[in-house]
Amino acid sequence: MNELAEIISKNEDRIRAEWIRDMSKSVQRADLMGKAELDEQCRALLGAIVQGLKTNGPADVTTTGWNTARELLQDISASRARQGFSSVEVATFVLWLKQPMFASIREELGKNQDKLLDTIWTATELLDRLALLTTEAFLAAREELISRQQQELLELSTPVVKLWDGILALPIIGTLDSARTQVVMENLLQTVVATNSKFAIIDITGVPTVDTLVAQHLLKTITAARLMGAECIISGIRPQIAQTIVHLGINLEDVVTKANLSDAFALALLRSGRTVTRLSSAKVRPISNFLTKREE
């Protein structure tokens, strides 16, 4: 069906101009992408469609002749997924090509009714396939983004911080479920081994609610740390959470608990035979002094 290719390449400029004009009435998002970029994408895509039609015909867009068009569409939808377009907007980008293309076809083949219908049908099928391809690529890009963010969230949410030689802190933010407890536990225990730490402070200031399940997860972590020879202190228990713990009858009697992280840190320092003292005022210098040279 090389007539379609000829018609498109003959009327390319006009089709493109009408395409962009129609699109700008509805879906063009000036806030998300510039006119020049859109113009460039349209030009490249039309060229690729003509090339695909000439080499492999319109029947199958998975053949090698359509490689350029497919890659182009994938790039476009992936970049649009990142820019924040909706899936409808991305799909209609291709579908808006129909009207200008049909107009050109009618102009060229207007006298021959049968041929006109055949060509229009071919063009419709082709553009629908390309639109589906675009939507699929758009979804794939979104899925990839989501799974990457999930992974990042899981890693970000459980840092183990070294407060002092032999004292670790584990600030937990967000609700503890089984999967997260496992990650938290492994992270903590591995860091205990790596840093040879005797004390670990689990700070639950960022945990919104503590129910029996969360408490059980916490106790598991503490028991595992104890088995390895590290002692755990729970800190950051907010007043409401203290009330909930008592109302639920959760037994935290074997665990050392403190209201805030600094109290827990002071206790850990004391247990490891250290104290914090205030220097005389003559020795106190502003922190900026430490930026250039570090003494002591």
Add this chain to the structure above:
Amino acid sequence: MERIPVLRMGTLLLITIQVDMHDKLAMQLQDDVTQRISEWGSTGVLIDISSLEIVDSFIGRMLANIAAMSRVLGAETVVVGMQPAVAITLVELGMSLPGVRTALSVEAGMELLFGAAALNFGSGDERTEA
């Protein structure tokens, strides 16, 4: 027959478990430990399990048993060097080994048993004093 060595360090017994434990080996170890404590009058038992990678409820129970037996004979048991994976497994099995003391390393375990002085190695003298 395969046997886990029980080493004497002053008033201390040092046991390093480096092979996969099975029933016979564990029973033998229990025999050996109780025998040595009464024979040498040891006051502390250090069990180093840092090279133990696989653990089951049987080994967990064995550790608890040895600790309980030693306590009856007047010696304190410290399990040292447990791997993270082993600790997680024991917790998941519901074995928190309540009667057993733990430490990160053999050094920390000795410190726990004798205080920092033990690291200067006066253990032999202590024994003659007693």
